[in-house]
Amino acid sequence: MRTLGQQVRNMRLQRNIGLSDYAQELGVSTGYLSNFETGKTETIHLAMLEKILSDLGITLSGLEGxxxxxxxxxxxxxxxxxxxxxxxxxxxxxxxxxxxxxxxxxxxxxx
CATH class of the missing domain: 1.10.287 (Helix Hairpins)
Structure with missing residues (x-):
């Protein structure tokens, strides 16, 4: 999950989306999203993961290298x-x- 979190952070930053703004859009705390992006939180709800992947244009194949x-x-x-x-x-x-x-x-x- 750490690689996924880092990729989410990179994509979010490339799109100039602030951490707190995106956390609010996802309905989670800024701390939770930050912890996910830095690998401190290794669990995420599937629906939220699907939204993040869709929002940021990340594909599962993209995660495989x-x-x-x-x-x-x-x-x-x-x-x-x-x-x-x-x-x-x-x-x-x-x-x-x-x-x-x-x-x-x-x-x-x-x-």
Whole structure:
């Protein structure tokens, strides 16, 4: 569980989510979340674990040592899914431009 807690902390910090804000969102004390992230607490309710993994875009396969790029792509996938549910138009605009940009840079790399 220590590795999971550390990964949760890293992902939370990457997203600029404060410890107390996230603890409040999860309905737990700041101390409990801090203890989980530092490995002092090794138990966690399954429903809370599922929410954390979903919120932060962490996959179980990512916990098993997948490469950093695979983990980043999983986080991006999670963020895009949230964008799609919040604003399908923004999602469509963003993904169209992303695809176009990747194709454009791929052409430059091949020369």
């Amino acid at each position: 997948n490469s950093e790029i695979e983990q980043q792509l999983n986080r991006i996938k999670s963020l895009l899914a949230k964008l799609h549910s919040d604003s399908p138009e923004a999602f469509q605009y963003f993904t169209n431009n992303l695809e176009h940009g990747v194709k454009l840079f791929s052409k430059f790399d091949n020369k």
